[in-house]
Each structure stands twice: as C-alpha cells, then as structure tokens.
Amino acid sequence: MSFLILGNAPNALEARRSFLGKSGLLLSGAAVALLAGQEALAKGGKSAASDVRILNSALGAELEAIAAYQVGADSGLLQKPVLDLALTFQGQHKEHAEILSKTIAKLGGKPVSAKDKYSFPTDTLKTQADVLRFAATLEKGAVSAYLGAVPVFGNRDLAKAAASILGDEAMHWAILRNALGEAPVPSAFMS
C-alpha cells in the first residue's frame, strides 16, 4: 500500500486517516522524506539519475543485511533476548528496504531485487559473539556508507532521509557493541 496512492484518492485525508487507523502503520519522517520531492527529482535530470543509483546501492546493502540477520537467526547460536534483538534489527532493515524500493520505483528507476544467494563467512560464525561481531561489522559499514551518501544526494529530502536511516544503523551498531561487552559509542565522530 502506498502513501502516494492514498494521496491521490478523492478524499485523501479521510482515506489516509482510515488507512493509518486500520493498519496501525505510521510513516516515519524518513519515509515521508523519501517519498517526497518527486516533482523536484523529476526535474533533476542527471542529478535524479544519480540519486536513483545511490538509492539502489543502499537498497542492495539493506537486502543483504536482511539476509545476514536471517543467517544469524537460523544459526541456532543466538539466545534470547539477543535473538529478539536481531529480529527487531532485521525488521528495521526490511522497513528501510521497502521504502527505498518504493522511492526508486516512484523516481522511475528499477529497484534491485534480493539475490538468490549471498556469500557470508559462515565458517567463521561459531558462537553468539561471532554472529554479533559480524552483524556489528555490517552495521558500522552501513553507517559509513550512508554517511558517504548524504552529501552526494542531489535532492536534500533524500539526504535527510538517508541521514535518518544512518541514525538507525548507528543505534544498531552501538547496541551490538554493547552486547559484545565493548564500548557502545567508541568515539564522538563517525567516519
């Protein structure tokens, strides 16, 4: 179901209220920002095409993260409540992927699909700590990737939305580090 599709309904406001009330789905600021600015992007030419490429790279990484958390969840190595935490983080990556995919499509791009098979270093995952460390590596990489993407978006709404996702990934990273007994926030700046 799409926010913009609802916005085109004859009585859009009422329809949207009804939708939100029935589904319990609330669009975050990031989601709204990602789906917004369509007109500006349509005028953007090269800049818009570049934005779509950046969004598609982000989508590819999010889809891989979803698969990685599934590997962790299926490994039998994660104990509650860590398992619940991993599934919560996976769910948030799914939310990122869904909104990125919709935004790419609305901008006229073709969202990348999840691969049939991903390569993960499963032979090195022997304990819960190994899984958490692997996930932390991916989350830290995601923070850096979004940090590197924010300044190069042509559309500032998209940059803002990417920064919002970056914040979520940074929280994942910090909590995974904390679960590993490491300083959750090791420095004042990210790079």
Next chain:
Amino acid sequence: MVRLAGMLAGIALALAAGAAPAASKDAAARADPKAGEAIYARCLACHALAYDRTGPRHCGLFGRRAGSVKDFLYSDAMRRSKIVWSEKTLDRFLANPLKAVPGTAMGYAGVTDRKERADLIAYLEQANASPECRKLP
C-alpha cells in the same frame, strides 16, 4: 579538547586535499596498512576482499581493469571507464568516486584525506598479498 583539535585538523586537511602532488607522494611513503585496515571498515557495508557483495571483491584488484570481475553487475560508467586499478588510479577514484567516474554506482563522497587514502590503498595491497586473496583463482 585534544580530540576536537585533531578532528578539526583532519577537516582542515580534507579541505586542503588536492593541493600538492608532493604531499601525496609523502602520504604514500608514510602509508600505514594497519591504519588502512580500520579505514576499510567504512567499505564493509558493500565490499569484501574475497567475494562480491553490493560492490565487487577487492582481491585481485591491482592490475585489474575496472568493471571486469566476472558475473558482477557493474554500472555502464564503470565498465566503460577504461581504468586499470593501481595506487594512482585508486587514489584518484577514492578521493571523489562520482567525479572520477560519473555514473558509478558507488554513491559515496569519497575519502578526502590523502593520508587516509594512502593508508587504505596500502592495506588493500597488503590484503591482496594475503593467503585469503592468493588462494582465489
């Protein structure tokens, strides 16, 4: 306070990037692969040494023509770039990927600090000589 001063110095260095080729040679000469390994953590959302992810593998990078890893889906821009990866071409690309190869799928602002680039490239060179990379076909 000392950390803040260091950070600001780093930003100043970033702002001054591209100013002096001689300084670039100095950075390469002082390159620290250990420091480069930490910088490589920034790449790990999309890249790995030994296998393809959102980005292509880095084993076999030096001397490889850009866009040539088998079965990896590159952007048209990267496939047509005619770049052959070396210390020099990597340094230029990593400084500003979107400027170096307009249309690249690597939507990343770049590693603006020249010393950090030199460290990262030194790490990639070291990693390419590691058993993990050398055992690959």
